[in-house]
Amino acid sequence: MQGVHLVRIDALSTAKLASLPNRLIHGRIFQAAGITMGAQVVSQLVRLGGNLIMARLLAPEMFGLMSIVFTTQMILALLSDIGLRPAIIQSQRGDDPVFLNTVWTVQVLRGGGLFVACVLIALGLHVANLFDLFDPKSAFGSPQLPLVLVVASLAGVISSFQTSNYVTANRNLNLRGIVVIDMISQVAGLLIMVALGFLTRSIWSLVLGGTVAAALSTWMGHKYLPGIANRFLLNREVLAEVSRFGIWILVSSITYVLALNLDRIYLGAAITASALGVYAIALSLYQAVDMLISKLFEAVLLPVLSEASRASRDRLRAELARLRPPFDVWYLGTAGMLYALGPSIVHILYDQRYQDAGTLLQILSFGLIFTRYNVFNTTYVAMGKSDYQAAINFIRLGTIAVLLPVLFHFYGLEGATYAVALSPIATMPLHFWLFRKLGLLDLKYEFLILPVWPLGYLAGLVGVRFLALITG
Numbered sequence: 001m002q003g004v005h006l007v008r009i010d011a012l013s014t015a016k017l018a019s020l021p022n023r024l025i026h027g028r029i030f031q032a033a034g035i036t037m038g039a040q041v042v043s044q045l046v047r048l049g050g051n052l053i054m055a056r057l058l059a060p061e062m063f064g065l066m067s068i069v070f071t072t073q074m075i076l077a078l079l080s081d082i083g084l085r086p087a088i089i090q091s092q093r094g095d096d097p098v099f100l101n102t103v104w105t106v107q108v109l110r111g112g113g114l115f116v117a118c119v120l121i122a123l124g125l126h127v128a129n130l131f132d133l134f135d136p137k138s139a140f141g142s143p144q145l146p147l148v149l150v151v152a153s154l155a156g157v158i159s160s161f162q163t164s165n166y167v168t169a170n171r172n173l174n175l176r177g178i179v180v181i182d183m184i185s186q187v188a189g190l191l192i193m194v195a196l197g198f199l200t201r202s203i204w205s206l207v208l209g210g211t212v213a214a215a216l217s218t219w220m221g222h223k224y225l226p227g228i229a230n231r232f233l234l235n236r237e238v239l240a241e242v243s244r245f246g247i248w249i250l251v252s253s254i255t256y257v258l259a260l261n262l263d264r265i266y267l268g269a270a271i272t273a274s275a276l277g278v279y280a281i282a283l284s285l286y287q288a289v290d291m292l293i294s295k296l297f298e299a300v301l302l303p304v305l306s307e308a309s310r311a312s313r314d315r316l317r318a319e320l321a322r323l324r325p326p327f328d329v330w331y332l333g334t335a336g337m338l339y340a341l342g343p344s345i346v347h348i349l350y351d352q353r354y355q356d357a358g359t360l361l362q363i364l365s366f367g368l369i370f371t372r373y374n375v376f377n378t379t380y381v382a383m384g385k386s387d388y389q390a391a392i393n394f395i396r397l398g399t400i401a402v403l404l405p406v407l408f409h410f411y412g413l414e415g416a417t418y419a420v421a422l423s424p425i426a427t428m429p430l431h432f433w434l435f436r437k438l439g440l441l442d443l444k445y446e447f448l449i450l451p452v453w454p455l456g457y458l459a460g461l462v463g464v465r466f467l468a469l470i471t472g
Helices: 014-019 022-057 060-079 084-090 097-130 145-152 154-159 165-171 176-200 204-224 236-270 273-311 313-349 357-364 367-371 374-382 386-437 443-448 452-471
Strands: none
Touching (some): 060 097, 060 145, 060 236, 097 145, 097 154, 145 154, 154 204, 165 176, 176 204, 236 386, 273 313, 273 374, 313 357, 313 367, 313 374, 357 386
């Protein structure tokens, strides 16, 4: 990567950020939001392009297997999540080298533990297949799955060494360097993936592409992001602080990961690998739309709301009133458009093997109506009330655990998809009650914003007509 020079921006400490006039703070927020949004648009376009190319090079079964691999890795990661990243962003000591090095050390140890867990799961799958415990046609019954899981998990080990300066830059809204690193590593991983896919037509092209991206991102983070040079350190005081903050993050993560991935766990054993691959395509398109804006929750909203919460409740209320409308308009409008456009998008982008993904994408689009309430969860964490977030995720898990098998039994894959998309409805009463308790609920706003969905749907119908005209 000779000749690549990232712009280094001296990070403002949280104290300095708090002392800036509102005009300057808002300018930094809008700049950070613009950088993040622009990067996400490019990132999702690159991701979609790669997805389309690989869908033509590889069989649907391979996407089904990788869906199981990614789900397993995500489950393990969130089951061991004690909130290291939000701990840095939310803590008063978020710029302290002792704090940062301790958190980084815990992160590395956690990465090693996750790899061991993946190896044990792979061994379990191998033994299960020896005794024919899974249907050979299902994703879990594939003889390739155990080895693919082990090798793919190396990317997680590499990523665990990512510098703490990555999170510090996010904390201080200095996102330019992060965006450049993410872009370069994503494109490099995609190029490797496509090249290997063209040469081998093998699932290993997907695995190695992700590993290359993780390695390059980690190396560039240490090389180019300004800040401390990480070293191994375990400070008892820091560990105690992180543990106090992270216990409810861990509980929340356990329930969240099960709720988020229960569909693929259940369907991986209930349907064929090919059908799971079609579902994975629909889910990837849905997530691409979601991630265009949800990345802002991670990159911008948590630092901003954490700072506002430390200032005063009135400041937090004002920031929510100012920041929520753009997010809500995006989510509701896009949900309506995606419901209208889903089948047309799949018809244009994918061959006949994947056409059923269009209907599934329509159903999943309803999830965007409720994803916008992630701002509530972000607010809970910013206020240090991660137990509230845990309660919300527990309700969602219980709801989807009941709805998924019932709707699948009566209505098949489409019914299971409805369970995934609509399960957040059950969390809304508690969300509203908690926000009212915190003095942050504006019920009038919640109803006034809803007409954006039908407007988005009408725009989507226009899009369907336009696509029909240009494609004949």
